Structures are given as structure tokens and as C-alpha cells.
Amino acid sequence: MHPIRLILMVVAILMASAQVSASSSLDAAVARYTDTEDGRAAYVRAVEARFGAANDDDGGAGRARVERLLLPLTRAAQMEQPLVVVTSRDDVNAYALPGLVVVHRGMLALVTDDGELSVLLAHELGHLALAHPVRGIRRSLRAAYLARRAARAKDIDDGARAFVDAAMHADLGLHEEREADQWAAALLPRAGIAPAVAVGLWDHLEAAGIPDDSRTHPSYEERKKIYAMR
Numbered sequence: 001m002h003p004i005r006l007i008l009m010v011v012a013i014l015m016a017s018a019q020v021s022a023s024s025s026l027d028a029a030v031a032r033y034t035d036t037e038d039g040r041a042a043y044v045r046a047v048e049a050r051f052g053a054a055n056d057d058d059g060g061a062g063r064a065r066v067e068r069l070l071l072p073l074t075r076a077a078q079m080e081q082p083l084v085v086v087t088s089r090d091d092v093n094a095y096a097l098p099g100l101v102v103v104h105r106g107m108l109a110l111v112t113d114d115g116e117l118s119v120l121l122a123h124e125l126g127h128l129a130l131a132h133p134v135r136g137i138r139r140s141l142r143a144a145y146l147a148r149r150a151a152r153a154k155d156i157d158d159g160a161r162a163f164v165d166a167a168m169h170a171d172l173g174l175h176e177e178r179e180a181d182q183w184a185a186a187l188l189p190r191a192g193i194a195p196a197v198a199v200g201l202w203d204h205l206e207a208a209g210i211p212d213d214s215r216t217h218p219s220y221e222e223r224k225k226i227y228a229m230r
């Protein structure tokens with residue numbers, strides 16, 4: 001064999017094995033912070049520290065509300081109830097991290113209707129059901145590196161911080177946002193929530209002047225169509 005070909009072959013084998021080890025340490029990190037009791041507690045602490053937890057009565061009530069509304073959704077989808085963190089931030093936003101849903105207090109304050117909040121939560125559950133946060137970590141070199149550190153960290157809190165960093169560097173796109181909307185639109189009627197409620201939510205956010213972020217998310221118009229079709 002020509003030496004160049006031999007070198008190329010060795011490089012290809014090394015690259016393939018690096019990819020396998022990156023994906024198995026991502027799996028190990030996900031298992032550590034979502035399946036073990038210590039890991040889950042450290043994960044929640046790290047998310048709370050990063051976003052600023054709403055740990056007063058108001059935040060506690062918000063978290064209880066989110067957990068109560070998630071129950072019929074996770075039951076209809078036959079999936080595990082995710083961890084929930086309510087932050088003290090005023091911006092109107094929510095995110096899905098692996099096995100965990102973050103909701104800003106600003107979202108809970110604006111969306112006071114439980115049906116409308118369920119629509120938003122169904123969208124976040126869609127990201128989890130479709131494994132978007134983990135897929136997004138795998139797609140970003142930086143995130144995959146952080147996940148490797150999270151899997152190996154001796155101190156579980158250090159590791160949990162790296163895991164949250166990894167999740168925040170996940171590379172997600174418009175395609176995933178649309179997929180999560182389609183998944184949520186299919187789920188909601190099975191959880192007893194009419195499509196009109198979802199359309200009402202997007203109308204409500206639009207009327208409140210929340211930008212539709214159509215660079216990263218489907219526009220309000222498109223979202224209304226996705227949910228109304230069901």
C-alpha cells in the first residue's frame with residue numbers, strides 16, 4: 001500500500017473512533033444528569049444558578065402551575081415528566097434543555113390562560129420528544145466538547161455546569177422549531193386542547209409585541225397555520 005493511502009486510512013479510523021467516543025460521552029453525560037438522583041439535583045442547581053431561579057412563593061406557584069399543565073401532555077405523549085425550572089427573568093421565553101424545561105417568569109406573567117400555556121409547553125415537549133437538545137449538542141463541536149467534560153467531571157456540580165453550557169451551545173435551527181410545532185399540534189387535541197387555543201396563543205403573543213423571531217422560528221402566520229390544520 002502507498003504510504004499516503006495508509007496515512008489517510010489511519011486518519012479516517014482515528015476520526016471515526018473520535019466521533020464514536022464523543023457520542024458515547026454525550027450519552028454518558030445525558031444519563032448522568034437526567035437519570036441519576038444526584039445528577040438531576042446538580043443539573044437543576046446549575047440551571048437555577050445560570051438563569052436566576054425564582055425561588056420565592058411566586059416562583060414556586062409558577063413551577064407548580066407548569067408541572068400541573070405538563071402532566072396531561074406527558075401522559076398523552078406517553079413520555080416522562082421533564083424537570084422544570086422557573087426563572088426570575090422578565091423576558092417572555094421558554095427553552096428545552098435535555099430532560100428539562102426552563103420557563104421565564106415573564107412568560108408565566110403574560111400567558112395567564114392555562115390552555116395557552118399548555119400550547120407553549122407542548123412545543124417544548126416536542127423538542128424533548130424529538131431529542132432536539134441532544135441532537136443540537138452533537139452538531140456543535142463546542143457543545144460536544146463541553147458534554148465530554150460534563151460526563152467526566154469529578155465534581156458533579158462542575159460537571160452539571162458544563163452540561164448546561166453544552167445545552168446552551170446546542171445548534172438548533174428553523175427545521176427543529178417547525179418539527180416541534182408540528183409535534184405539539186398533533187398532541188394537543190389528544191390532551192383535550194383545541195387548535196383554536198393554540199391560534200389564540202400566537203395571536204396573544206403577536207398582540208403583546210413579542211417579536212416572532214422568524215429567523216429562528218416559524219413566523220406567527222405559519223405557526224397559526226400549523227396548529228389550525230389539526
Ligand SMILES: [Zn+2]
Pocket residue numbers: 123124127177180
Ligand atoms: Zn422551540
